[in-house]
């Protein structure tokens with residue numbers, strides 16, 4: 241790695257040389273933001289870079305094509321995956337998969353067999369809607385991860401590095417969580433909130449960076465990926481239009497399927513419609529209920545929110561990595577899931593989608609230049625420790641985002657810089673096989689990402705899901721709350737009668 245002088249905001253201190261070929265799959269909202277940042281951080285001749293999308297993205301790529309980037313209009317399918325990829329990349333090259341619905345297992349296998357580095361931001365399958373009619377457990381990301389593990393178990397060597405699910409969430413959120421655990425531990429030690437033998441334990445776990453043990457010793461019960469997107473537009477959503485700040489296809493897919501949660505060992509009640517897994521680490525549950533219809537109370541630095549339990553990879557990988565086992569039994573695990581309050585136009589779009597029996601609107605619009613104000617606050621809300629709650633993450637305003645890179649939005653910026661940080665790490669560590677965000681060094685990733693994250697906040701809060709609770713029909717609807725333990729999932733879940 242070559243060191244550059246620290247300069248303006250968003251300019252890297254470190255450039256990573258990569259003289260090989262790069263294939264970007266998909267040129268939607270995330271890739272459009274990622275490509276320029278990639279060139280800021282990775283020293284790669286533009287003529288080595290090919291972008292593929294089945295939509296015509298030649299216009300959007302005009303500037304980059306002038307510099308040497310090639311655009312290929314084509315669609316990756318089960319039939320052509322090998323031949324198409326083989327035309328553009330080979331041993332030592334890199335695939336950046338920012339498309340939706342390319343089967344992660346198959347593309348991973350191809351990259352493994354051909355010595356090609358691979359990164360994606362979500363674990364996709366060819367046709368996610370084909371799972372209709374199967375039990376909720378079989379429609380889960382958990383199930384997809386189990387499939388990947390079976391595949392990887394057949395390999396005789398780790399092969400080229402492949403980083404799965406490294407966007408903002410999943411992705412950065414796991415690094416926020418580790419930094420949050422460090423911040424809580426340091427504050428607890430400095431303020432004497434833990435003392436005596438407990439303080440010694442925390443000190444030891446902190447210095448060895450044993451994050452599962454640290455989460456347990458600090459008493460963390462629940463981790464929300466809590467997000468409030470306040471970006472608004474002067475061009476309102478029209479009838480029969482879905483408006484969002486990132487992939488509408490991706491959002492619809494994960495929003496209209498089962499809600500998934502990493503399930504904490506402190507939980508005393510399974511929620512209604514819950515299903516448990518019969519095999520694997522069994523660290524998750526899922527619901528026979530769509531994520532977009534499962535709302536929970538949560539908190540971001542601007543105040544309390546309600547958000548949707550949209551399934552995301554960290555509910556699996558992070559909750560598994562934070563599990564402490566004794567004698568083969570899980571004795572500690574926090575509950576981990578998303579609590580997503582998207583931008584106002586997306587909330588209106590979801591309501592319309594639901595009204596139309598989940599049939600996708602005929603027009604789709606991802607907001608960029610028409611955004612008039614707002615920010616994306618995305619962080620890890622760690623709860624149940626001596627400080628009650630602690631939020632750590634990025635609050636990136638649209639103005640700051642535009643200063644970093646014109647024509648993008650705060651949501652895609654948080655994803656793009658995470659992809660680029662992981663790519664830099666992969667180039668330096670090219671033969672480690674398959675990795676998930678928790679495997680990457682959080683300090684390296686955050687170092688690269690921080691200049692792009694706007695306000696990087698790490699702050700305590702006295703918020704609990706029982707704070708300010710005022711059930712509208714107290715005495716007339718069942719009392720669903722457990723006042724003896726604020727951290728039970730039933731206290732977060734928004735239910736009938738609340």
Ligand SMILES: NC(=O)c1ccc[n+]([C@@H]2O[C@H](COP(=O)([O-])OP(=O)(O)OC[C@H]3O[C@@H](n4cnc5c(N)ncnc54)[C@H](O)[C@@H]3O)[C@@H](O)[C@H]2O)c1
Pocket residue numbers: 265266267268269270271292293294295314315316317338339340341342361362364405406407408409410411486487488489490491606655
């Ligand atoms: N981890 C995270 O934080 C995070 C955040 C946002 C998006 N994502 C994921 O990143 C991906 C990209 O997001 P986006 O907002 O850019 O989506 P998008 O819908 O704006 O763009 C995706 C692009 O991929 C193209 N595409 C899809 N399938 C293809 C195929 N088989 N062959 C060629 N091109 C194909 C589409 O035409 C589209 O232009 C999605 O899978 C999304 O779920 C992850």
